[in-house]
Every structure is written in C-alpha cells, then in structure tokens.
Amino acid sequence: MIRLDGVALSLGGTAVLEDVSLSVxxxxxxxxxxxxxxxxxxxxxxxxxxxxxxxxxVDLDGDRVADxxxxxxxxxxxxxxxxxxxxxxxxxxxxxxxxxxxHRSRLDWRDDEGTVEAAMERTETLGLRERSVDSLxxxxxxxxxxxxxxxxxxxxxxLDEPTSSLDINHQVQVLGLVADLVxxxxxxxxxxxxxxxxxxxxxxxxxLSDGRxxxxxxxxQVLADESLADAFGTETAVSRNxxxxxxxxxxxxxxxxxxxxxxxxxxxxxxxxxxRALWRAGYEVTVGPVSGGDVAASVATNLGQQTVTVPAFExxxxxxxxxVRELARAADALVVxxxxxTPAGAAAIGDEETRIRAHLGETGPRAARGDxxxxxxxxxxxxxxxxxxxxxxx
Amino acid sequence: MRIVVRTALWSGALFAALVGTVLASTMVGSVNLxxxxxxxxxxxxxxYPSGVGMESGQVGVEGRAIQVPVPDVSYTRPFxxxxxxxxxxxxxxxxxxRIVLGAVVGFALGTAGAVMQGFFRNPMADPxxxxxxxxAAVGAVATIAFPVTxxxxxxxxxxxxxxxxAFGVYFVAxxxxxxxxxxxxxxGLAVQTFLGALxxxxxxxxxxxxxxxxxxxxxNLRYSTWGHxxxxxxxSVLLFAVLLAYARxxxxxxxxxxxxxxxxxxVERTKRLLLAATALITAAAVAVAGIIGFVGLIIPHVMRLVxxxxxxxxxxxxxxxxxxxxxxxxxxxxxxxxxxxGIVTAAVGAPFFLFLLRRREVHAL
Numbered sequence: 001m002i003r004l005d006g007v008a009l010s011l012g013g014t015a016v017l018e019d020v021s022l023s024v025x026x027x028x029x030x031x032x033x034x035x036x037x038x039x040x041x042x043x044x045x046x047x048x049x050x051x052x053x054x055x056x057x058v059d060l061d062g063d064r065v066a067d068x069x070x071x072x073x074x075x076x077x078x079x080x081x082x083x084x085x086x087x088x089x090x091x092x093x094x095x096x097x098x099x100x101x102x103h104r105s106r107l108d109w110r111d112d113e114g115t116v117e118a119a120m121e122r123t124e125t126l127g128l129r130e131r132s133v134d135s136l137x138x139x140x141x142x143x144x145x146x147x148x149x150x151x152x153x154x155x156x157x158x159l160d161e162p163t164s165s166l167d168i169n170h171q172v173q174v175l176g177l178v179a180d181l182v183x184x185x186x187x188x189x190x191x192x193x194x195x196x197x198x199x200x201x202x203x204x205x206x207x208l209s210d211g212r213x214x215x216x217x218x219x220x221q222v223l224a225d226e227s228l229a230d231a232f233g234t235e236t237a238v239s240r241n242x243x244x245x246x247x248x249x250x251x252x253x254x255x256x257x258x259x260x261x262x263x264x265x266x267x268x269x270x271x272x273x274x275x276r277a278l279w280r281a282g283y284e285v286t287v288g289p290v291s292g293g294d295v296a297a298s299v300a301t302n303l304g305q306q307t308v309t310v311p312a313f314e315x316x317x318x319x320x321x322x323x324v325r326e327l328a329r330a331a332d333a334l335v336v337x338x339x340x341x342t343p344a345g346a347a348a349i350g351d352e353e354t355r356i357r358a359h360l361g362e363t364g365p366r367a368a369r370g371d372x373x374x375x376x377x378x379x380x381x382x383x384x385x386x387x388x389x390x391x392x393x394x
Numbered sequence: 395m396r397i398v399v400r401t402a403l404w405s406g407a408l409f410a411a412l413v414g415t416v417l418a419s420t421m422v423g424s425v426n427l428x429x430x431x432x433x434x435x436x437x438x439x440x441x442y443p444s445g446v447g448m449e450s451g452q453v454g455v456e457g458r459a460i461q462v463p464v465p466d467v468s469y470t471r472p473f474x475x476x477x478x479x480x481x482x483x484x485x486x487x488x489x490x491x492r493i494v495l496g497a498v499v500g501f502a503l504g505t506a507g508a509v510m511q512g513f514f515r516n517p518m519a520d521p522x523x524x525x526x527x528x529x530a531a532v533g534a535v536a537t538i539a540f541p542v543t544x545x546x547x548x549x550x551x552x553x554x555x556x557x558x559x560a561f562g563v564y565f566v567a568x569x570x571x572x573x574x575x576x577x578x579x580x581x582g583l584a585v586q587t588f589l590g591a592l593x594x595x596x597x598x599x600x601x602x603x604x605x606x607x608x609x610x611x612x613x614n615l616r617y618s619t620w621g622h623x624x625x626x627x628x629x630s631v632l633l634f635a636v637l638l639a640y641a642r643x644x645x646x647x648x649x650x651x652x653x654x655x656x657x658x659x660x661v662e663r664t665k666r667l668l669l670a671a672t673a674l675i676t677a678a679a680v681a682v683a684g685i686i687g688f689v690g691l692i693i694p695h696v697m698r699l700v701x702x703x704x705x706x707x708x709x710x711x712x713x714x715x716x717x718x719x720x721x722x723x724x725x726x727x728x729x730x731x732x733x734x735x736g737i738v739t740a741a742v743g744a745p746f747f748l749f750l751l752r753r754r755e756v757h758a759l
Contacts (some may be wrong), residue, residue, distance in 0.1 A: 050655050074658035081653055090648070090703055098646050102658035106639055109398050109706055152657070 001026050001156050001187040002047055002077075007056035009042060009211075016042045017053070017211045024189050026155065029182040031198035032191045033222075034208035035232050040191035041082075043208065044158045047189070049073040060156070074102040078149035080142075080159045092136065092144045093129040096120055099151030112151070119150035123177065138165035142174060150181070157181065159190035163197060175201040199223055200246040207231055223247050239302040252303075258282030260392050263331035264296070265289070265324075271296030273360040274337040277381040278388065279303050286327040289316040296337075333391040335384070356387045401707045408714035415718050416497060419725040420489050427481055434475040435485035441469035464545070467624065492618040495626065495682060496724040496735070497717040499615070500689055502630040502679035504716020506672045507690030508697070508709045509637050512644045513668055514575055517698075520691040521676040524582045524669065528589035529559020530680040534610050535596040538603040546625065548610075549681040556677030559585060564669055573665055575651075613686035613736020615724050622682040633675040634713060640668060641705035648703070686736045688743030689716050695750065 002024040009017040016039045024030045032040045045051040046058050049065045058065040060076050068076075078099070096119055100112045120126045123143045128136060136144065142165060149157055157178065163171040171194070179201050182188045192198040198205055199219035207215040207222055209231035215222045222228065223238045228249075235252040262283045264274050267290035275296055278285045287300040288308025300307045308323050310316045316324065328334055337358045357377045376387040420432045427435075449466040477485075506521035514523065522528070533555025537548045544550065567573050567581040593611070600607045609616070643664050647654045651661045676690075694712040701707045720735070723742060727735040 045652075048656050050652060069658075070655060070660050071658035074656060079653075079656040081656070090645075094645075094704060095649075098649070098657060101642065101646050104642070106642060109401075109642070111396055 001061060002189060003057075003059040003062075004043075004046070005057045005059070007043075007046055007053045007058060009039075009046060009051060009053045011042065011051075015211055017046070020056070020208075020211070020213055022206055022213065022216070024156070024187045026185050026187050027182060028204065029179055029188045029190070029202045030204045030206060031202035032189060032206050032208055033193075033195055033198050034214075038208045038231070039211045040208055041160055044079065044160055044189065044191060048077050048079045048158055071102045074152060074154075076154055077156045077158060078152040078154035080145050080149045080157065080162055082160045082164060089132040089134045091129065092125060092131050092133055092140075092147075093120070095133050095144055096125070096129075096147045096151050099148035102152060115153065116151055119147040120144075122150055123147040124173075139167060139170035139174075142166055142170070146174065146177065154186070156187040156189070159188065159192075161191055161193055164193060171197060195223060195249040196241065196246070199248070200241075200244055220247050223249050237302045237304075239298065253280070255280055256282040260284070260333070260388075261286065261331045262333045262335055262388055263287070263328045264300075264335045264337055265328075266337040267291065267294035267296040268337075269295060270358065270360050271337040272299045273381070274335055274358050274384060275300050275303070275305070277360070277384055278335070279305065281385050281388075283388070286331060288324045288327060289320055332393060333388045335388070356384065356391065358384050360384065397704060397706050400701070401710060404701055404707060405710045405714060408711055408718065412497060412714055412718045412721070415721050416493055419493050419721050420485055422725055422729045423484070423489060424729075425484060427484070431477060431481050432485060435477045435482050436490065437473040438471065438475055438477060438482060439486045439490055440473060441471045443467045444470040491620050491623060492615050492724065492728065493721055495618040495623050496615050496720045498623060498626050498630055499679040499683040499686065500693075500716040500718070500720025501634070501713045502626070502675045502716075503686065503690040503720070504693045504697075504712040504714070505630075505634050505637055505709055506676040506679070507716070508694035508705065508712035509644065509668060509672050510690070511694050511698075512648055512703075512705055512708075513665070513672070514579060515648055515650075516579075517695060518691070519579075520687075521672065521679075522586070522685070522687075522690070523579065524673060525559035525563045525585040525589065526556045526673050526676040527680055527685045528586045528593070529562075530556035530677060531593045531611060531685060532559070532589050532596070534681075534684070535593050535600065535607045538607045538610070539596045539600040541603075546621065549622070549625070553677045553681040556680055557673055559589060560669065560673030560677070564666075572662060573669075575665075578669075609734055610684040612734035613684040613739070614734040615683055615727075616734070618682070626678050626682050629678045630675055633671050633678070634709075636671045637668070637675070638706075638709050640664065640671075641709055644668065644705040645703075684734070684736060686720070686739055688739045688747070689720055692743045692747055693719055695747075699750075 004020055004022050007017055007020040008015070020043060032043065034040055042051060046053050047065065049068070049070060052066055060068070060073065065073055093116065096116050097111060099119065100115065117126070120129060123146050125140070125143050125147050128140055128144060133141060133144065142162060159178065162174055162178070166174060175197055178188050178190065202219065204217060205219050205222040206213055207225070207227060214227040214231055215225040229236050232251065237250045237252055239248050239250070241248040258281060260283050262278050263286045264271055264278070271287070271290065272295045275285050275287060276299060284305065285300060286306045287296060289310045290297045290307065291312040292309040293312065297307050297309050306327060308320055308327065310320050333356065335356045335358050337360065359379050360381065378384045378387050417429065417432055417436060420436060421427050421429060445468040447466045447468065448463045450461045450463055503521055510519040510521055510523055511517055513519070530552040533551035534548050537551040563578065563581045563585045564573065566585070567578040597604060597607055643659050646657050646659050647661065647664065654661050693716040694708065697708055697712045697715055701711050720739070723738040724735040727733050727738045
C-alpha cells in the first residue's frame, strides 16, 4: 500500500530524511517512533504529498504520489493531524463532513449524511455533532479528526501523534479503534511518542532517528535494540507489562559514575527497592540468590545486572551457591535485604564480608533480629547509600 | 438542516429584505412618493438585455480624440404600467440608478469581505487588505488631478489601479510559487501605506479637483448612472458565482493549509484564484463608489454570528446583507444629510462593531 524507497528530503538546507525505505501493507499497523526532531512528521508529509522528496520514490499502491493529484492522494490516504486549531467555529459534524471533500465536486453541496454519520458513530462522536469544534476537549477533538479521516474512506491512515493530547483512557480507545480499522483491511502508519502504547497496539515499529531508520521489526525486537538507547540518548530498560503482556520501556535517568559493586541478598519488594536505589546511585548491583520470578530479580534483570536465581521453594544448589559466593566476594559491599528473618540465601555467602542489613519499604514486620555478622542496619534509601559508602574501600 | 435548504431560505429572506429596502428607499427623497407609484415605476424600469451591438465612442487626452468601438446593449422592458411622467423620471433617472448601484456595491463588498476573512482566517480582514482600495484611490485621484477625457475615465483608472495594486501585493508576497498568508497580510499593509503617501501627494497637486477627490475618497454614490450599473452588475454577479463555487474549498482552507492539502485542495492554485476574484470584485465596487469602509468588515462578521462559518451560506448572505445595508446607509446619506455614504457606513459601523466587541461575541468567531 505505502512504499518508500530511498527517500531523502531536506528542508531549508538541512537534511531531514536520508535514504528512508519502508513499506506498510493493508492490515498492518506500523508505528514510527523516535526522538523529537527525528523527522517523523516530515516522513508522514512525504507520504500524503505535502512535501516532495528530493530523491527516492513514494508510492501508493504502485503509483507515484508526485504523479497523483492532491485529490487522488487524499482519496487513498487520510491524515489525522496532531491538533487542529479551527479559526472559526465549525461544528464537529461540519468538520467531519469536510472529510468528504476529495470525493465531491466543487459544486456538489449535498451532504453525504450516511458516510459522515457512520464515521462519527465509529469514533463515538455522534453525541458531539452539534458542538463547536473549539469547545471540545483535546480527546474529543482528536476523535472528531479521526472521524473526518474515516469519512475520507481511505485505504491508509497516517496519524501524527494521535495520542499526545489524550488521557490514558482515550489513548487506549483511539489506538484500539485504529487497530480495529486496520484489521478491516486498511493500512496505518502512526508517529507515536509513547513507546509502550506503540508496542502494545502496533504490529511493527520503525525507529527513526536523525532522518534515518535505525531499527525495524516487531516491538520486542526494536525496543530491545541498542539503537533505541542511542536514538533517545538515554539508557532504557525494557520490561513486560504484566497486565497487557506487551513490552514496556522505561527511560532511565542519568546516574552518577560510581565505581563500586554491591551484592544484594534477598528478594521481594525490599530487595527490589534496594536494587533500584543502589543502581540509581551508580553502583553495579549483583543479586542472588533469589527465586525466579521474584520482583527483585526482574528489576535487576531489566536493569541489565547479574542475577542468580533459584527455582521457587528450593534452596540454591551447589553451582548456584558457588556463583553467589563469587559475586559476593567480587562485590565491595554486601547488603542483606528483606523483612524479618534473614533470607535463606544469606547462608550461602559465608561470613567474610561486611554486611548491611537493609529494611526498605513498608513490607513485613519492622526489622529485625540480628543474624550475626552485620555491621549496620538501615531503614531508608539514604541510610542504605550512606552505609554502602562507608563500607566501600577508599 | 441541509446546507442547500438553509442557504436557499436565508438567501430568499434576505433578497426579499433587499427588495423591500430598495422600494422603501425609492420612496424617500426631496419629493416623497407613495408605495404604489414607486412599485409601478420600479416595475416599469425593469429591463433585461435583449441584444448587443457596437457603437463608436471617443477616447481623448488633451483635446485629441480617437474613435473606438464601444459595446451597446439594447434592453427590453416587460412592464408598461401607468405612472405619471414626473414620478417615473424621478424614480427611473434619479433615484434608482443610485440605489441599485449602492446595492451592487454592497453586494460586492459583502462577498469580498466574507471571502477575505476566511482566506486570512482572521475576522479583522476586509476587502481592502490586499491593497485594492489604495490602488483604486491612486488611479481615481490621479485622473482627477490630471484629467483625461474618456468615458468612465475615473472609474477605469480606479479599477486598473486597484487590480495592479492587488497583483503587486501578491507578487511581492510570493516566492517559489508559494504565498504565505502572513506575508501577504504584511505586504498588503506596506503597499497600502506607500500608496497612501502617493494619494496624499496627488491631493496636493489636485488644485480645483481637491473637493471632488476628497468626496471620492470618502465613498460616494452621488454621481451614479445606469452606465455604472451596467458595468458593475454583471462583473459582480459573475465573480460572486465564481467565489461561491469555491465556498467548500474556503471552508477546508480555514483548517489551515496543511489540512487543506491533506483533504485534496490544491491550496496555492485556490489561493491565487480567490485572490484574483476578490481583487476584481472589490475593484469593480470601489471604482464606481469610492472607498466605502466597514461594509466588508462588519457585514460578514454579523452574518457569521447569525448563520455560522460555512461559506456556502456565509457568502450569499453576506452579499445580500451588504447590499441591503449599503442601500439603507445611502438612503440616510442621500435624504437626511447629503453626506458621502462612506461617512454613514463608518459612523454606523464602528459603534456597532464596538458593541459586538463589548459583547465578546467577536472573540467567539
């Protein structure tokens, strides 16, 4: 349906797109992700014919966009703009009716009531039909604009940040609707800021950065790609949203450069809190032994830290014990995290290390019986970090 | 309600109001006439063109005359009702030319104002914004200061000046086939200022023509003839039809050029056409009536409050309301005070505009 081949574009002497090739077929919902200024909007504009590329070809079903009239293009491709300010107050229905423009002759004033109404029904905007567009909330206006795009009866939808002005409920609603429309046999290409939403609703992601496509493929693959961190200039952690089952990306704040490794024993919320606090403070963190599926384990894994997991309800076996001991020895400090009793794994470590007993978060009974060998007990992040600092070799 | 029906109903009502206003205005003057006499006399005046021939006219500068062919239209009058000779003359020769010309000028200015406000997406725009009025002023005042003998010499010069100014503004504001609306607005302002200076200079040189020039600049229907109507009416109706045909495109252009492009409008071509047609229809009005302010600004404003922003209904209602308003204003000018009509429209229009501003309805546009 949509095919770009080696497209290059420069605006005002600055290269905006370089050698961009992509295709979006019917039945596919593709997200264009990338940092601000990556060229996402410009890319969409080359497809709907507003910008003409300096090199390369943009085809719609095999026809060059440059050879098609503006009217012909807009019968095939509908664009949902980021936000439209309408100077004079048209009603929502009048705005949707404008979607019929490419199908009507200039002198044909009849209303396509059926198509308009169907489009509004589809986007649940029928209740807004008499309202002035200016009086609508961002979410309502976005849905009305989507209705306008539907009234165009296009084969492909281009959406520029369709969710940027929406609350989470409407974000999900709008993208879900687009996904439904795609399933009916349309193609959709959307520039989406929110990586989690892109991963959740789209079949494929295209990562655009500095005018080039840096990664493409199914969401899991693109989000895990190293180029993602490069493109956004920040470290990212990919985990899985347990509710939707789709990947989820967190951009991580810059962390100070500390030289030091801390080993954390003990899982659960307390262990996870300790891992997070230490990682954020710039330490390498190793964890173990914790049972697989433990929240502390998944935090550490998502942050790319070494973790020794053992099957749930079982103690560590010899090999795991060895590995933990190795990590603990290599670490500059040892933190035993968790409520109440000393975690079972603590025994695995031996007793030659400085131990900090950390009781973070609100879980479990307030600590703690001594377990021998500990040099400090802490109950907050700040205390933990201070104790770790003290324990570090100068 | 469907737009076609709404447009037809509103236009019908406003057309009836216009006819009523024209009849009422015809009754008023130094001699007041009764409604029946006026109605009969007006019906007697009605005519439709039934043939076109050629006759020769004279064009000359400083005594030298050249014979040129001029089209001569013959008319058929369908009515011959019984009206006194004097009354028929008053209605047909004195009052109606001025009233009908006022209606045509108001029609043209209302149309142009509605289009310009949509084009610039700005409710403060009016037909003179692209330099048309200033250009017309230069042409008109120049012919008053340096007379030429030519049928409708002043009007022709004003028309040519108006069109040249508009196209000048357009070319200054265009680059690489694109004409950004903001640039057009600024170029229009600059050209207006420059031409204003030129008009001031010409006024200093006008000598005995000064009063005539000032009356023209104030907007004046005093010297109206059927000849003016014959030149202005067909042009205005034709251009109105063209602009109305682009009403849908104008609606979509209100969303911004990018949206308009995405909806299949050839934006630059449409802009050129709209500008050319608006410049011509405004020039046609200004050439015969001088600079009449506020009609093109206020009338589309008011109509937008009443019928909404859809140009398919806004353009015809603005045109008809503009015609009615100018006939009313000129009746005041003619019968009450003998002032130029431009003074009346501005004196009535400005306070009304302030009233709208206070009611904050202008902000809602």
